Amino acid sequence: MTAQNAIRLAMTVFTGIVLALTAVGIRWTSQHQPPSAAFASALVLGTSSAFAVIALVIIWRGAGPRRDGNG
Numbered sequence: 639m640t641a642q643n644a645i646r647l648a649m650t651v652f653t654g655i656v657l658a659l660t661a662v663g664i665r666w667t668s669q670h671q672p673p674s675a676a677f678a679s680a681l682v683l684g685t686s687s688a689f690a691v692i693a694l695v696i697i698w699r700g701a702g703p704r705r706d707g708n709g
Contacts, residue, residue, distance in 0.1 A: 646697050653690050660687050 639647075660683045667679035
């Protein structure tokens, strides 16, 4: 395993933990907050989860000319 893949794997594990905590957070807020506040919290947590998944795609697929060795 190269160092680059080890770093990618570590970032993936960390992001997976964050996504799991986000899911728990959405469930907790739906049970412990008024409906409007729970919806707002779920919206923010859901949006951040979507960006986390996008970040994982960028990490593993690569972006920009420097990743493919041509720049």
